[in-house]
Amino acid sequence: MKKLLSILALAGACFAAAPAMANEGGYPLEPAPVQTSDLSSLQRGAKLFVNYCLNCHGASMMRYNRLKDIGLTDDQIRENLLFSGEKVGDMMTIAMPPKDAKAFFGATPPDLSVIARARGDDWLYTYLRTFYRDDNRATGWNNLVFPSVGMPHVLWELQGQRAAKFVEVEEHGEKVHKFAGFEQITPGKMSTLEYDQATSDLVGFLDWMAEPAQNQRKRLGVWVLMFLGVFTVFAWRLNASYWKDIK
Secondary structure, three states: OHHHHHHHHHHHHHHHHHHHHHOOOOOOOOOOOOOOOOHHHHHHHHHHHHHHHOOOOOEEEEEHHHHHHHOOOHHHHHHHOOOOOOOOOOEEOOOOOHHHHHHHHOOOOOOOOOHHHHHOHHHHHHHHOOEEEOOOOOOOEEEOOOOOOOOOOOOHHHHEEEEEEEEEEEEOOEEEEEEEEEEEEEEOOOOHHHHHHHHHHHHHHHHHHHOOOHHHHHHHHHHHHHHHHHHHHHHHHHHHHHOOOOO
């Protein structure tokens, strides 16, 4: 019994430490204000995804007609989200061959079908908000969360161009460069609050796309737990009644 408790305690400690280990030594992640039950937010996120992400990244596990689950009709999908002759029942794939994509960016852009599961909402939200100009990079852009990233800042028109300021400090006897804030170079089409909301919408859509049935699963889970709670009471009383005459 003691051995079992020790194993469970060790497993709990590992799970508790996992988030900290995932970002150890990197730029601190900010909580993503994502609401996958907000259909308006998901619809805005879908529009951003199709307009800015789907040019290079595919979502090969998602069909356009699945967007009806977030309140869009076939006509709305056809008029607002299909631009290259795709059909409503097609997968969200891209026309760019992987070979060309690798030549342009140095690596094939990953499929984004389950990127929210792989990276997490907080990582994606912080990543999309920490691009900065870097003339030493081939794309002209760098990122605090993903240093030396090969992807350019596709949302720069919305956020504007920013430079990152670094200061030299001494840590453990060594001089290191630490991030000291952003400096706005050119304004974007959106204010800071509007851009933060836009990235939240986009990350929310990526989260929903990774598991479109998640809201239904959560609602069903509540009923399952309620049923199990009631069933436990009946099972407990039935067990007591069955064994009451046995001493």
